[in-house]
Amino acid sequence: MEHFKIENLTFSYPTSKDKKSLDNVSLKIEKGEYIVLCGKSGSGKTTLLRHLKTVLTPHGKRSGEIYFNGIALKDVKNRDESAKIGYVMQNPDDQIVTDKVWHELAFGLESLGCDQKTMRSRVAEMACYFGIQDWFHRDVAVLSGGQKQLLNLASIMAMQPEVLILDEPTSQLDPIAASDFLNTVRKINTELGTTVIITEHRLEDIFPYADRAIVMDSGKIIADDTPRNIGKLLFEQNNPMFTAMPTPVRVFYNADGDGDCPLTVREGRAWLNKEFEIKPQIAEIPCKNIDDDIENPALSLKELWFRYEKDTPDILRGVSLEIPASSITAIVGGNGAGKSTTLKAICGICKPYRGKIKVFGKAVNKFKSGELFKNCVSMLPQDPKSLFVKSKVSDELAEMTKDKNKINEVAETCQITELMNNHPYDLSGGEQQRAALAKVL
Template sequence: MALYQIEHVSFKYPEASEAMLTDINITVEEGDFVLLCGPSGSGKTTLLRQLKREIRPEGHRQGEIRYRENLLDDLDARHSIEEIGMVFQDPDSQIVMNTVWQELTFAMENLGYAAEQIQRRIGELVQFFGMQGWLQLGVHELSGGQKQLLNLASVMSLRPKVLLLDEPTAQLDPIAAKEFIQLLARINEELSITIIISEHRVEELFPLATQVVMLKAGEVAYAGAPQEVIRKIWSGRDEFFIPYLPAVCRLFLGSGGEASQRGTEAPIPLTVKAGRQWVSQYAKVLANQAQSSSEISSASADTPLAAALTVPLNAEKAVKQQAEQQAGRLGTTLLECRELFFTYEKNAPLVLKGCSLHVHQGEFFTLFGGNGSGKSTLLHQIAGARKPQRGNIVLEGKSLLRSSSAERSRLIGYVAQNPLLYFTRDTVGVQFKDRIERLEQGSGKGYQQGQTFAISRQERLDELLELFELKGSLDKHPLDLSGGQQQKAALILVLLAEPRLLLLDEPTKGLDPTSKMKLAVQLDAIRGKGTTILMVSHDIEFAANNATRCGLLFDGKLVAVDETRNFLRDNYFYTTIIHRTAGDFFPAAITMKDIGTPWEK
């Protein structure tokens, strides 16, 4: 029985010139696991919100949405609230009560459930979600992953028939994200609850999905079973959507895996386990071929895989040389954090416990760590939003703790996770103009000592608008921009001050693969202008392709700092999908570029 029938649905927001959704046709069966993919602004969130009446946006809709064969609009309010659950991207936006217990009981109490029924359901929930020790905790004491788990448990307290999830792992560290997705798999498999999820982290979700829907500009570009969608995208050489495919299957297809298996319908590996099994087989084939030059010659001609994976076999020396060259290119020390200690409350546990960090001029340093490990706190210390109880922060040999706020803001640019914090005007253009005026009043010149720029701030703004592709958004209200556009606008506001050091807190959060590639180019251009970057991130793949060095923050200290490739090769969890799949057989393989497959840029 079809749970949802979405028939010829189109949707346009009030006063919008173009429709956000155009002629969407999707059928979702009971028990399905549906993955929605596509670039930011393609309509994924809008489509999800059409499926739950209480959060449907205002606008003009055409077409029909049926829920269990009846029009969704005819579903009574109570059944709609109970049977259709929604989990949003930001864990804090959904929590309304002060303690875990209050949050879990909130929905049931509002719907008039009996006390005995509430007790029974809570007793089941805390066992299933492993929340026995949380019940009396305040929600402010929870990590990001725990908060998102609490949101999911609160929705599950009403025993829904379908779960709608809008990028629920966007703010979670890699380990917490995997645990959350594994829990969704249990819910789908053991409770037969239908799941419809919008996500950019597709590596763990493709193997779980029964149906994948790819959206582009509000239209369905591809829809079907994962293997079917992958084959269509790859056989059509759709360069736009190839980056949206899991790295394991791109490795397999790009290296000629199907041809090597003598069948175009051979199963495409979607998991690391399946990928490792395939790579292991062909590592043995290559090892055998290496014994005979004639065999190597014939294999290279007949098997694209052999030609592609021979490069990593001999790349260890080159990788070592590259790391040594990178270390040699590191400039003088720009930033030093010396033995920082910090706690938010007098008797609360320390967040930073003697944390030390060195960042060199011109590098792109990425800081990893679990939710609640202190990464954002460290950025706050450097930016001046918080002052350490002990320790010192030195920039270019001068203590920042003795600098004025104005001087620090000129030297250091900080882009927080929430870009809306940077907007106070009605249009983006007016906000930029106001920023330029304030900078000119504060500095009189607009340039930093030790830096030379041959252009005015207005010319610099024009350059940044071109770089970040925001020229067409100057007349828009900041709230009318997409999340990615808001982030770019906030970054421009910070960069107008020509900071020596740029602090980025989760800049790739919620970005699709195409937007990430563009951001990488933009950040590289910023570094070319003399700005050093320190980024806090959960995005291992992005750091693997762009960072010069990485570090891991744990227990209030930096416990590992190394050149990016060495850092990722020595880790078990904080490493790339490619290295997890092929690293035991081809140690130099960290990113897709190392494999040398087609369609990788």
């Protein structure tokens, strides 16, 4: 028997009368399958996932039926459904309810009314399985984003669900944490046999392990096949989703490859070696020599030292840097290397206790308030939401300048002209970033 069966599901939100968010979707999911759901933003992935859990189902017009273990989902008892269907959302922070790690792990079990003994063993089991024991007694507030999302997953797994639904769980994590997280999800699928349904942008990490990939576009399922075959379908349809496929898949089809499509870099390399016996010459990319002495640098940092508190270690230790005018410079480094701190120091949010910062040859502390940010320096923060203060995107831009032509020009560059009348919070992640960039510009 199928684990989930969706029959002709059609759904539209009350606000958009003619546009269907889900259009005649039918789908069968077997027990223990690992399914990737992909598609552009706004293609109905989240809407579909939310239908698989009654308490999260959005309001709107709906027809069609969903069965869970052969019973119509709406007839499944609320308590059973909470325990058996786990749902992990995007935002790692807002999903957490309590203030301590151990309490969060137990939250689901507490809600289900488990007794002490069961809770104790399940919580211990999950803490161990997810490697949480080192930070078991900590406050949730001190965890990193990756740890928080892992905690959300562990807290749901403590209820021993049969199905795990993940809605872009790694979209707010850094690449290393994201890869760790996805590996854990795979481990759950293979070791515990939990059915996994996931939507994800980072396909490279999960494509090789998934059983099925389902591609959605404007509320319809347009492709449903194994990951190995799905690339071909998309390539033949000339679908824009093809560009989101892992690199080996894209290279394979663009080079008119035959046979099985490689999914991992390793398979890709093997295929390349077999296919091209003469090793292709790798053209050297010309690299501009960066002069040590830049005349009139736009920005120069000299021996910056900074720490957040008196007894904490130094974050910046003698940072020196010169950046020429009208150039793009990238600062790279691992987590906690001091990248954001450097940027904050340039903007004067952090005041280094030693060293000098000069913008166009003028020391930062000699700028009068506000002058520094007029046509001189701007910073786009990590979380775009921290910049939005108004209820319309156009008002956001108007807060920065009154010149209408300028606003239109910037909106054009950032491709947000159609979004000008929306509330900033209603935009998708990528759109929010663009709107924030427009505001900063």
